[in-house]
């Protein structure tokens with residue numbers, strides 16, 4: 224990541240406020256009130272695997288969805304509710320709004336963002352694209368609506384390798400943004416010509432290869448599950464590399480009793496729910512070069528709490544936490560987003 228982008232990320236992190244001060248009684252009362260308001264307002268809760276277990280269980284109990292960003296986009300688009308409450312980070316709310324312009328989309332806080340989004344400003348990215356007019360522009364879902372509007376394709380980690388293989392078969396050269404680790408991973412897997420933007424996820428970049436090897440020595444029978452936003456040295460050690468959904472599937476399908484998991488620890492909620500007899504260990508973030516501000520949990524995902532969700536649902540104007548996307552921009556961004564959804568559907572067969 225450029226020094227400028229790093230400074231922006233650090234400045235934003237310094238402002239992050241998390242909601243962890245509720246008593247058990249308050250939590251229960253808040254949950255019941257949120258459930259009632261979701262019904263009253265014809266709203267459905269769409270949550271990411273990285274949000275806190277409290278939020279994930281609430282989405283499940285209210286007929287919402289807990290999933291990766293591709294499935295969140297699809298669910299929000301297809302669900303009949305007139306209002307979406309998106310618990311995740313801002314690009315997920317924007318994606319929901321672009322795909323469902325007729326719906327109102329709120330988030331517990333619009334301050335919840337992503338280091339990949341911050342590290343890929345529209346103008347710089349557009350200049351980068353202009354310098355490489357011969358390349359097909361593929362951007363990860365973790366980008367602003369403006370960056371998506373500049374792209375030929377949007378992609379999530381669950382279908383990234385397949386998409387790059389597909390484009391490579393068509394003879395296309397790729398410009399990839401913003402995550403350089405995922406970009407290098409798909410380039411190596413697909414053997415394609417991929418030029419990467421210099422962005423990174425502050426959570427996955429913290430995982431340390433040496434710490435992981437040490438933990439593997441202590442648990443020799445454990446399988447190592449790694450998200451491809453992690454550095455190559457960590458990916459190399461993995462038994463399975465994949466998106467959140469693919470890692471959850473591996474945790475269920477593999478015969479191992481123990482797993483070392485290199486992704487946001489919010490995912491442990493779903494893994495433990497689907498494979499209750501298995502043990503899940505966090506991959507280490509400490510060790511040489513550690514600067515851990517995240518420690519395997521995204522500080523922005525953690526901003527989605529009961530308190531701010533309730534505030535948004537109770538207030539007539541959603542406390543100003545409604546997502547709006549400029550319609551012209553949305554129309555442009557919808558093209559690569561729909562390509563992503565159609566491509567994802569074609570893979571399912």
Ligand code: SF4
Nearest residue numbers: 337338424425426521
């Ligand atoms: S975990 Fe990383 S990629 Fe995901 S939202 Fe947080 S900073 Fe962005």
